Amino acid sequence: MKKLLSILLVLVLVFSFAACGSTSTETDSDSVELNALFMKQAGYSEEDVTAMTEAFTEETGIKVNLNFVAYEELEAKILTSAETGGYDVILGDCIWPAQFAKAGLVLDVTDRVKELDTDDIFEGAMQSCSYEGKYYGLPWLNDVKYMFVNKAMLEKAGITELPATWDELRADAKILKDKGIVEYPMVGCWSQAECLICDYTCIAGGFGGDFVDADNNPTMNSPENIAALQMMSDMLNEGLVNPKSLEMIEDDVLSTFAAGNAAFAINWTYQYNSMNDEAASSVVGDGVIMPIPGTDKAKSATVNGGMPLMITKGSAHPDEAWQYMTYISSKEVQAKYSANALPMWKSLYTEDSVIEAAGKEVVEASLVQYDYIKNRPMVPYYNELSTFMQTAIQKVLLGQDTAEAALNAIQDKALELAAK
């Protein structure tokens, strides 16, 4: 009897395990339900996205389940769910569409994109969704990096003009340091992470450098790129850049600037609001936003940090997913929520409501900065190259390698990856 009982119990256990596996995922045939993946930090806030989505559901009856994760978790979430369609709509970084397209993780939306007024969308944003002449996403979050300057510190040092070139910035930084106004005048997010490559793209671009030519062939070890990296390393050695930059990401740069421990910082648009937020900043009103300096070879350069929306390969509702994507990236919605992220539509930049919500200074800086956008290489092997670059560049900044040798190694790696 005892034996029988225990065998029965075992059977119950087995069946309950089996039952766990078949949790129902069926949806009601009348109403479509979408799952969407978004990012927690920077750009539109969680509340913004939720509000946009609620309005969409009200209008169309399509329910959208929202999931917010940190930027660092986005890619892994997408990779593990794209095939099965765990998420229908995903927000990705502008450096991913090429990789996702080649790996067959996202849907080709070229025909759908053609129906939109793409001439009114910034070219860099559209480009970041394309791979080999086809579109794999729709631009949504529009962002580039800017130079943030603590004007009060400059005035204290007797500097009246904002630096327009890297030489001027370096000279200003030296004055600030010599006068003891700030110990380390500039701060960067130069940790072993993607943000290091973003900063380097801006600086190298300012020196007239490119990472790939028009045909996507790597040009990593160009004299311009070497000169830019050399300057980063020199500024670190001269104590003009905070040595702790090597362990910083964007939020650390922001907090250093907001604590009044830096006069110059390269960062995304969101720093503007945060550095003027009395609850979190001690430099409210002191900071200005401006285009990143250049050299005689290029007036300025910034990096495209836009984030497109994509439909996963496994999505069961691609039409509804596209409907949702076009709704939250429409002119009306982007205009309404422009306080935290500038719109991708050119025509909105003259609208008073947008200028008021985003801030006049930000809109003015953006209109100049948008003319000098650099995309990081839009090649499928970008992530692997970036990982290699982060290490190689850090070695230069740590004095373990020369700029030329490091960029030669990066060039070789890029050629090797391109040939794979």
Next chain:
Amino acid sequence: MTKNVKRLKSEQTYAYALISPSVVIVLGIIIAPMLATLVYTMLNNNMLSGHYGEFSGLSFFKEVLTSHEFGSDLFRTLYFTIVSTFIETGLGLAIALLLNEKFPGVGILRCIIIIPWAIPTVVNGSLWKLIFNGQYGVFNALLLNAGLINQYESWLGDPKLAMLMIIIADSWKMTPLAVIFFLAALQGINADTYEAARVDGAGPFRRFYYLTLPYLAPTAMIIIVMRTVEKFKAFDIFYLMTRGGPANATKTLMYSTYLEAFTNLNYSTAAVYAYLTALIVAVLTLIYVRMMKRGELNG
């Protein structure tokens, strides 16, 4: 006779019935994925490769084993494993000996000592990242006030120090486990033996060396085996504190596995990394188990 055979058979069936669910589970969640991963190592599953889906044999093993990266990753993994296991075991033993004494408040101390171990690694990693922060970290403030440094240092931004900092963070969390193990073993020691040794004129050091240490050796071995295996597989703390940086100074085998799979989409290369790591751990465990058995026989 027949009755006995019958009974035996029915007992066998009963035993099989009882273990069958666990067999199913082990096959499903351990053996099957292991086999699938093995297939990954031999079939090109690098999603961006021009040879995707083709049979590649052992070429990925060759590629990884001959790469400079693998050697460096292995060295860093060993460094992390050996140093932190050594610290945890040594410190764990010292603390356990202290807590084994009878003094007022020892009960509370024994409870407190477990707290770090109860903290999830995610919290622990974030916590120590803040403590070591180069700009406002408590560690800097402490050393500066003690007069040991002149200015705030970048602990996690210095390739020579970063790994050591992670070792400190990990040891802080995991030493309590060693303490609990040692303490449990110490409680089992027969007090009469000590008494006899004392009567025979053995001092505290001799008593520790000849009585306590041999008695604790099997426990120490268990701790070392467990921790070595765990440390070889450590990923979360690196991901949270340094992400392999600065300049790859904290990139271990597991972190490379993650990078290959989830950043580079090279699933085959990642599978090779995972297999090699598992292989090394298996060999180490085998050696330990042998040593343990020999120790038992001698003892």
